[in-house]
Amino acid sequence: MANEEHYTRHTTENRLKLIEEALEFVYSPEDSAKAYEEVLALIYKYKQKVKSVPYYLTQHDIILITYGDQVFHHGETALATLSRFLNEYVQDVINSVHILPFYPYSSDDGFSIVRYKGVCPLKGSWRDIEEIRKNYRIMFDCVVNHVSKLSKWFNRYLANSPEFENFFIDVDPSTDLSNVVRPRTSxxxxEFVDDEGKIRNIWTTFGNDQVDxxxxxxxxxxKVLDVLLFYVEKGASLIRLDAIAFIWKEFGTPCVHHPKTHELIQLMREVMHAVAPEVMVITETNVPHGENVSYFGAGDDEAQMVYNFALPPLLAFSILKSNTTKLTQWAKELTLPSDGVCFFNFTASHDGIGVRAVNEILDEAEMDFLVQSTIEHGGLVSFRAIGDEEVSPYELNCSYIDLLTNPKEDDTIRVKRMILSQALVLVMPGVPGIYFHSLVGSQNYHEAVRKTRINRSINRDKLNYDNLKELLEEEGSLQRVLFKRYKQLLSIRINEEAFHPLNKFEILDLGNKVFAIKRYAKEIEESVLALFNFDGLCVEIVLPDEVEVPLVDILTHTKISSKKFVLEPYQIVWLKEYKEKQVVQD
Incomplete structure (x- = not known):
């Protein structure tokens, strides 16, 4: 992913040896030997179909997170409409698209998959995916902890087909499962009944429609490896392993982060890289931060990117409190196991704003403040079960702009706070992920929650393309102001080598109202010092002795000649060394 070493680290022989060893770790000698022969056949099959082309991350890599039917227009497929939006509005600043599960499904807006290798006809076809791939790198979702109860796999299992015997986990209800970590309260x-009338008590981590x-x-x-390689064949540049922390179950354990889970991720990576080493693996694990980063593995064997789950709630908390102390402390402690991996930074997604990652960062009172702020701003809160009786906040269901500001506040303040949050994500080390609704300034969609009775629907509105276009082009609208400002930030970010995802960074402490991060260009002696005022009042900045002036703010082309200057409320500056002949404002 990062450099030439990534493509030369393993010979084919070494990679196959790693695959064999992983299988031997997970399975019995007899089963691992059988599996190895089948894996070799899969690799050979797909190597004939896939043309591998090396790819290296740069500061140009920005990923838009969107549903396949995020925008719709009469007379064309939703995926075709999405392609039109991308080409008309963001092609100059965004090069990658995470299309949330676009396969046939039964619930959870796509995450209860009926058929892995199909495209939901309500969204489009593989031809539509191919059209998008012509202009963008695509992240595919690989939802392989569970499938829909309506899937062929599960129905063949209930029919007692020998091919699908033991494909799912039938548990004696008297089994002690009290140690199992739960992400839900369901x-x-x-209970299901098979074709012979036998009751099957099936493990369902995420709900009764999603069978593990x-x-x-x-x-x-x-079967899962075949799906992964099929996605690579269909053009996946990145593979997102959804809820991957839960895939291995063992009675008497928490059934999360199991050693065999990590081994299986390593195996999946090596199998995909045996066919196409440029494909990047991203793990999605909404768990405490220390557990989350364990999916980097040794830095060269598991995920190449990990969702930075602590950032969204911690950033929101800091803006709401006008205090950066917690954010600065956390950012100072960010470490990576190698220079070949990085964070996937985001503030919002199709799910809620997960809070498990900050369980050990925010105390109980601070977490309660975040929860109450969400409710006061019209949002909702989802919980997870702890034992038989206790529950704990799992995620905040709220559009990010509504979380940061009460919807009744002035639009000027709402835009400033939102842009502050998004600009910070753009300068953090790693690859930025932008949720579609954050890009266009969507607010809480309560009507959907009333219809579906699902909290997450509040931030999953599907938009009429013509209506969206009107909002984005209406002079003075919140959506237009936010979108234009966002695009300006993106256009500047992609041209600064210091913002390369893998480049070094330094967190500075300039007081509890300001967040300060310095990013360093690798190939040239250059850096960008980004400062963010989290307060609604002006803040005086005193630059450290080691920072030399004059500087120039590349966002406004303003020259900074003194080490002392003032940041306006919620102001952002990205400072570089001033060079003669630059066009600036004093």
Whole structure:
């Protein structure tokens, strides 16, 4: 991913040896031997179909997170409309698109998959995906902890087909499952009746429509590897492993972060890289920060990117409190196991704003403040079960702009706070991810929640393309002001080498009202010092002795001649060394 070493680290022989060893770690000698032969056949099959082309991350890599049917227009498929939006509005500043599950599904807006290798006809076809791929790198979702109860796999299992025997986890209800870590409050086991009338109590981590796969059966792994390689064949540049922390179950354990889970991720990566080493693996694990970063592995064997789950709630908390102390402390402690991996930085997504990542960063009172702010701003809160009776906040369901400001506040303040948050994501080390609704300034969509009775629907509105276009082009509208400012930030970011995802960074402490981060260009002796005023009042800045002036703010082309200057409320500056002949304002 990062450099030439990534493509030369393993010979084919070494990679196959790693795959064999991973299988031996997970399965019995007999099963691992059978699985290895099948994996070799899969690799050979897909190597004939996939043309591998090396790819290296740069500051140009920015990922838009969107549903396949995020925008719609009469007379064309939703994916075709999405392609039109991308080409008309963001092609000059965004090079990658994470299209949330676009496969046939039964619930959860796509995350309860009925058929892995199809495209939902309500969204479009593989031809539409191919059209988008012509202009953008695409992240595919690989939802392989569970499938829909309406899937062929599960229905063949209930029909007692030998091919799908032990594909799912049937548990004696008397089994002690009290140690299992839960991301939901729904029952862990769901009762089904098979074709012979036998009751099956099936493991359902995320709800009764999503039945968990049984990776203890190596044939399940083979099916999943075939799906992964199929996505690579269809043009996936990045693979997002959804809820991957939960895939291995063992009674008596928490059934999360199991050593065999990590081994399976390493195996998935090596199998994909045996076919196309440029494909990047991203893990999505909404868990405490220390557990989350464990999915980097040794820095060269598991995820190449990890969702930075602590950033969204911590950033919101800091803006709401007008205090950067917690954010600065956390950012100072960010470390990576190698220079070949990085964070996937974001503030909002199709899910809520997960708060588990800050359980050990914010105390109980601070977490309660965040929860109450969400509710006061018209948002909702989802919980997870802890044991049989206790529950704890799992995520905040709220559009990010509404979380940062009460919807009744003046639009000027709302835009300033929102842009502050998004600009900070753009300068953090790693790759930025931008949720579609954050880009266009969407607010809480309560009507959807009333219809679906699902909290997450509040930030999943599907937009009429003509109506969206009107809002983005209406002079003075919140959406237009925010969108134009956002695009300006993106256009500047992609041209600054210091913002390369893998480049070094330094967090400075300039007081509890300001967040300060310095990014360093690798190939040239250059840096950018980004300052953010989190307060609604002016703040005086005194630059450290080691920072030399004059500087220039590349956002406004303003020359900074003194080490003392004032930041306006919620002002952002990206400072570089001033060079003669630059066009600036004093």
């Amino acid at each position: 029952p862990l086991l769901t 796969l049984n990776y203890a059966n190596y044939k399940v792994l083979l």
